[in-house]
Amino acid sequence: MTGNEKNTTLPEEAVQAFARSVKDPAGREVKVLQEEDVERLCSMHGQRHANVYVTALRQGILPYRYLRNRDSVTPAMQLKLAESRVAVIGAGGLGGHIILLLARLGIGSLVVVDGDAFDETNQNRQALSTIKNRGLSKALEARSAVASVNPGVEVIAHQVRLDAVNGQEILVGCQVVVDALDNVADRFIAEEITRDLNIPLVHGAVAGFEGQIMSIFPGDQGLELLYGKDRTTREPEKRPEAVFGVPAVAPCLIATLQVMEVLKILLDRGKLLRNRMLRVDLETVEFHEIVFKE
Secondary structure (H helix, E strand, O other), X not given: OOOOOOOOOOOHHHHHHHOEEEEOOOOOEEEEEOHHHHHHHHHHHOXXXXXXXXXXXXXXXXXXXXXXXXXXXXXXXXXXXXXXXXXXXXXXXXXXHHHHHHHHHOOXXXXXXXXXXXXXXXXXXXXXXXXXXXXXXXXXXXHHHHHHHOOOOEEEEEOOOOOXXXXXXXXXXXXXXXXXXXXXXXXXXXXXXXXXXXXXXXXXXXXXXXXXXXXXXXXXXXXXXXXXOOOOOOOHXXXXXXXXXXXXXXXXXXXXXXXXXXXXXXXXXXXXXXXEEEEXXXXXXXXXXXXXXX
């Protein structure tokens, strides 16, 4: 509890008093809670935005910001997202887009892990990189950016590189972990940790105008299907993303597809990219599905 919170319980009647009916774009009446009223409830009851959103959703009252998620993401699904915790390992090219998309979708808690700082070369593709934050922590800047996008999302920022020592403590309690890393060795470490914690891992990688996505569950063969058994780190100048570069469009698309996998896992819907990899070539506009034996 922070110093600004008087208690952790928000009376349902307090939310009901501020709820109002509006018409959605399809002309249907929806009971919503608008942002200015969320602010009032936070101030009056010493609450965080996240608590107000969850209390409203449990009563079928939709935070107004999520109105255009209906019916693709129903109020019941929105509540499930608000009560979920997702980790994003890496807050750079893939990670920045992933973090912002998850925040706009309303994931209640985001764990962001990145020990790096922004530099000028990040500005061609990294959604969180700006002229003003060069030299600043990517993890902390992610927390600041999410606060400006959706204050109903808590960000737990770790300014470290995920490793076999700190990994379990950082990722415990997450429902899904997203791989937004830039090297194979660290991906294998992330996979081992998530396997030990029994958490699905959504893998993504980009180089040039190409990228790949796969969801890996504990017990799946996973990254070995893509990279073999060699877990050694390549020299930085020999990595595919170093050789081919990473134009902005590639991480933007791959991140979107990764976030869709997260949604499907959390909401138990759709068909996952499990034991199959989607490879995307933006230059030829080709999507190739590679199916592995289960």
